[in-house]
Amino acid sequence: MATVWMARMHGQGDFSRTVAIKRLLPMVAEDEETVRMFAEEARVTSELNHPNIVQVYDFMRDEAGRGLIVMEWVDGLDLGRLIRAHARTGTMIPWPLVTAIGIELLRGLGAAHRRVDAHGNQAAVIHRDITPANVLLSVSGAVKLTDFGMSRAMDRATITAPGTLKGKMPYMAPEYLGVGEASERTDLWSVGAVLFEAFTLEPLRNETAPTKIFGMASREAPSVRETRDDVPESLGEIIAGVLEVNPADRPESARELVVALSAVLREHDGPTDEEPLAELVRAARS
Structure with missing residues (x-):
């Protein structure tokens, strides 16, 4: 739907900063629903000010009238690339670091779920597209959730037709499918699927055909x-609990899951701060 470019933003005097620019592809730039969703992504993400969410700085149009989102640039790679790098060498990602990534991811997601509108009313943002590719890892060890293009802000009417599925099917919760x-x-189940893949280097649903994925939806x-x-x-x-088929059997919130995962890490003696994750990212990128 869009491409992302690294760019340099200049201001007064010698001010400048590296940014990411996300631009709609020409083949979808005239599609009304896509354009509305793109503008909604900019609006929603700009209101989510959290260190574990990629920040949006501006929304504008280029000379051809195509929408542009100016965003925070994350120097690193996505979790999917880290998983593939380890799968190629056959080396597992240390479980404490996967757990630490999950905690940071959930903190960002929790901020989206706890969003309030300009009037102070609860207005959660449901991401609907949590995948390894949408979890960014920086060379300094930061973890950031990105791509709210499929998200649903609960203070706005739905943009897509009822029953329309948004997101990547292998990471969709059973009830959403x-x-x-x-x-x-639903988002928490997707986090569980992402963490399962990071732990095992294999996707939870190793299928791409929609009929087969639908058939797997009710399996434990x-x-x-x-x-x-x-x-x-x-x-x-904990991972089994978040992947329960019945949503009522899963943790109630991202915060509950953060507390549970943090308790596991407290029993581990090794470091799980930014530096070991940064080393892992730099090694995978080299």
Whole structure:
């Protein structure tokens, strides 16, 4: 739908900063629904001021009238690329670092879920497209959630037709695949699928055909400990809980999941701060 470019933004005097510019592709720039969704992405993300969410600085149009979103530039790679780098070498990502990535991702997602509007009313933003590609990891060890292009802000009428699925099907929660209803717990299931993949280096649903994915929707997720016996049993139970088929059986909020994952890390002696993650990112990028 869009391409992202690195650019340099200049201001008064010697002020300048590196930014990312996201621009609609020519083949969709005239599609009314796509244009509305692109503008909504800019509006929604600009209101989410959090260190674990990629920040939006401006929304404008180019000389051809195509929309442009000026965003924070994250120097690093996405989680999908990190997973592929480790899959090529057959080396697992250390489970404490995967857990730390999950905690930071959930903090950003929780901020979106807790959003309030200009009148102070609860107006959650449901992301609907949490995938490894939308989790950015910087060379300084920061974790940032990006791409709210499929998101739904609960203070706005829906832009897409009822029943329309938005996002990547392998990462869609069972209830979203079934009836197209997205909620905070739908996003949490997607986080679980992303973390499962980061732990095991294999996608939870290793299928791309829609009919096969629909057929897998009601199946119980395998345990990460089937692949990773070094993962603590308590951590395996947390991931299994967030991947429950019934949304009522999952954690209620991103914060609840942050608390649970943090408790596991407190029992681990090794470092899980920005530096070991930064080293991992730099190694995967080299």
